[in-house]
Amino acid sequence: MSIEITAGFILAVTGAGLAVGLSAIGSGIGVGIAGATGAGVIAIKPEKFGQALVFQAVPQTQGMYGLLVAVLILLSTGVIGGGGGEVSTAMGLAALGAGLAAGIAGISAIGQGIAASAGIATSSEREESMGRSLVFSVIPETQAIYGLLVAILIMAFTGMLTGEEIATTATGLAAIGCALAIGIAGISAIGQGIAAAAGSAASAEHEASFGRSLVFSVIPETQAIYGLLVAILIMAFTGMIAGDPVSDAAFGIAAIGCGFAIGLAGLSAIGQGIAAAAGAAVSAERTESFGRSLVFSVIPETQAIYGLLVAILIMAFTGMITRDLVPTLAAGFAAVAAGIAVGFAALSAIGQGIAASAGIATTSEREETFGKGLVFTVIPETQAIYGLLVAILVMAFTGIITRDVTATAAAGLAAIGAGFAVGLAGLSAIGQGMTAAAGIGAVARRPASMGQSLVFAVMAETFAIFGLLVAILIMFGIGLFGGV
Structure with a gap:
């Protein structure tokens, strides 16, 4: 049977390409990080070649998952296997979602490579630590399995x-929302890999710390x-799981907003991993510093909670959960704007993690600086709050929260610009976190410098305010505010 190259077919094969391509990037970089450490080790201890190879193989699995999903998509669309026929747009969108889920989550292999690299280094020095190091190395695998x-x-x-x-255009779009939710959030494995690498090194030196390092x-x-x-809630509330799919495309667009909100906010785990590495x-x-380090x-978890909150609000107020309301395109586009606002702004957690790691190191030496360290650590939080504020304002003034959407589709689409403004400006918190980390160190050495150090730390806030404005x-x- 000949294959008709429709829009759905193009979307499907694009999904297959993204599944294997994105996961290959993750596995390639992860394997490369581990392999580079392995090469350094065998230059001194050639007998460790086999051991290093075991660790280097760990980040390969993400690429295999991507290949599996790509082949399944190609089989289902008839590109291989002798099948064929027309691929609908709805099915093409679903295939694109499946490919994105496996592909983006496959980037988690970078975090796994970081952990495996530490495992190679520690086990080459202490043979008995290999088992523990392998445990730390496989922990970041779970994100790829979720994808x-x-x-x-x-x-x-x-x-x-x-x-x-049994797909509709709405559920096809919802599949992309699912992919963004689990795929981008799956890159949290980079933060986990940073923490796991520190845990591997710490438990090699102090075997008794294995449990704490795992935490x-x-x-x-x-x-x-x-x-x-x-992702599962989207599948449930759009009827994918029950076999009763929604038909209104606005539900699918709103699901994409949910995906952006929690997916991008999930990258806050990178900041959390930086802090957790210092804690380990x-x-x-x-x-005795375990509690304070925790x-x-x-603290950088809050940004992810903001993203989760906005995702749930979108599902609740667009009628996705109860299906007692048919959303408009304006509501769908506004949901995307809200997701982008809170999602990108949540990357402020990277700056917060940098500050938190300095707080952990300082308070372990000087317990009395704990309170001051917390003050500096929470400063980069404000960018995430601005993103959350704009997300709520967009949902409120487009009528999503009141369940009476009066905004036009064009206004909802234009609101995405507001989401990008405050969301991307929120990344200024990374610089703020660097300054806050230095401020913690300065105050630990000279407590009287608290005021001046705070001035330095808040300077980067200006740019987030520009984005909010x-x-x-x-x-x-x-x-949206009753203007033109």
Whole structure:
């Protein structure tokens, strides 16, 4: 049977390409990081070649998951296997979602490569630490498994695997929302890999710290779990799981907003991993600092919670959960704007993690600086709050929260500009975190410098305020506040 190259077919094969391509990037970089360390080790200890090869093989699995999903998509569309026929746009969108889920989540292999690299280094010095180091190395694998799971569920619930299509354009778009939720949040494995690498090194030096190091290593996992939760909720509330798919495309667009909100917010785990790495290292040396280090390590979690909150609000107020309301295109576009605002701004957690790691190191030496360290650590939080504020304002003034959308589709689409303004400006918190980290060190050495150090730390806030200002001006300009 000849294959008709339709829009759906193009979307499907693009999904296959992204599945294998993106995961190959992750595995290639992860394997390269581990391999570089292995090459350095065998230059001194050639007998460690086999051991290093075991660790280097660990980040390869993500590429295999991507290949598996790509082949399944190609089989279902008839590109290989002798099948064929027309691929609908709805099925093409679903295939694109499946490919993105496995592909983006496959980038988690970078974090796994970081952990495996540390495992090669530590086990080459201490043979007995190999088992523990392998445990730390496989922890970041779970994000890729979540992505693979969601990809297979999408293919199963849309009928792609059985050939009995039950997808609609709405559920095809919702599949992309699922992919963004679990895929981008799956990159949290980079933060987990940073923490796991520190845990591997710490437990090699202090075997008794293995349990504590594991605690710090799993903390950045929560963002991926939030992403998985939202992906499953989207599948449930759009009728994919029950086989009763929604038909209004606005539901699917709103689901993409949910995906952006929790997916991008999940990258806050990178900051959390930076802090957790410091916690693992410090608590291995000083067990009494474990509690304080945990406090600093969980602070960057709040940004992910903001993203989860916005995702749930979108599902609730667009009628996705109860299906007692048919959303408009304006509501769908506004949901995307809200997701972008809170999602990108959540990357402020990277700056917060940098500051938190300095707080952990300083308070382990000087316990009395704990309170001051917390003050500096929470400063980069404000960018995330600005993003959350704009997300709520967009949902409120387009009528999503009141469930009475009066804004036009054009206004909802234009609101995406407001989301980008405050969201991307929120990344200024990375610079703020660097300054805050230095401020913690300065105050530890000279307590009287607290005021001056705070001035330095808040200077980078200016640019986030610029983004907030422009976001508000955009909302005024498109009439969300009753303007033109």
